[in-house]
Amino acid sequence: MMEGLAELLAARGVTRLEPLGSGLEFSVFRGRMGGAEVAVRVAGRRCDSNANDPLVDTRALLVQERRLARFVLARGLPAAAPLDLILSSSPDVPDILVSAYVPDDGSPLDPYRLGGVLARLHALAPPGPPLVAAEGMPAARLLVRRVLRRWAEVGRLRQDWPAAPPGSVLAAAAAALGEGSLLHLDVRRPNVRCRAGEVSALLDWSNALRGDPVLEFGRLGEYARLPDNGLDLDALRAGYGEPPPDGDAPALLCRLDAALMLALVFLSEAPDAARGDAAADRVLELYERLRPRALG
Known part of the structure; x- marks a missing residue:
């Protein structure tokens, strides 16, 4: 999937992907877009299921992530700014949310x-x-x-x-x-x-x-x-x-x-x-x- 993902994102101007982590429904990568670092959130599949949540609509979650991040940012609260939402028309291509990469210096949280x-x-x-x-x-x-x-x-x-x-x-x-x-x-x-x-x-x-x-x-x-x-x-x-x-x-x-x-x-x-x-x-x-x- 990584090769196809890289090609898809390169067409949207996102390059130099490297994995950051993964969870039950999503994998996250770091890349570059227009000279800036970005975070790329990729759905593993369109619908998922786990012991806590029997039906997970990953597309709805990506749409919500973009909506709520925009909402709180507009009100002065900290979030990662959404840049591009790619909703696939093919079952073989994942949905993707590209956001600004927010660095972390590893310090203890206050x-x-x-x-x-x-x-x-x-x-x-x-x-x-x-x-x-x-x-x-x-x-x-x-x-x-x-x-x-x-x-x-x-x-x-x-x-x-x-x-x-x-x-x-x-x-x-x-x-x-x-x-x-x-x-x-x-x-x-x-x-x-x-x-x-x-x-x-x-x-x-x-x-x-x-x-x-x-x-x-x-x-x-x-x-x-x-x-x-x-x-x-x-x-x-x-x-x-x-x-x-x-x-x-x-x-x-x-x-x-x-x-x-x-x-x-x-x-x-x-x-x-x-x-x-x-x-x-x-x-x-x-x-x-x-x-x-x-x-x-």
Whole structure:
């Protein structure tokens, strides 16, 4: 594929490709276009599937990436500027998004400054059509559906997994969640470009939702438990200014959603026996904390 990809991009003025990394749905390359460095995001296939998400429309994600990057840049927030979106008419040719390459000096991320960036992001309502990860429903309803679906998926991968929580318990916890903010929902060191600790760009808007900031902080809280995500939750909350509460039923539901996602990552998508077992145990711990608060 690399040879055909290079030819396709050369016709659009992108040359000197070198791989930067790859994930479940996309591979990313660095290249040059008109004398400047660019990042090239390439879909592996038109539709994909994994343990967390049974149907992934990679074209819709690339279109969304361009739309949200343009939106936040226009409002003074850091992102990688989209330059060219190539949507293929052939099943043998991938869809491609070309964006400005944002360098990173490898310095530790300043969590206080990151908190300020997220506060500004959450003050925005997302533009245009519904976001891909929403699956056509409000975030509170999505959360209940997603927790139940992913809980069942963990049960297929881990022996002696308990029955799923009652939907009524999850719905009671979700009832207080708002719907107005643009959420990134994959904020961790690999998706943040920075220089001298300051955020230069938030990358990868595939998980973005319109919802309550408590959902973002649920994800951040679980990410911060993993050192390689490079997050200091206390400092981030301080930089945010007025973060949502942590420890009530809505916050625990959002942490449960994040913990289930991580459990499936380590049990299936990027198998790691030790991390998978720890993540599954964390799911059960969070549900035991959530249940009395949701019912109380």
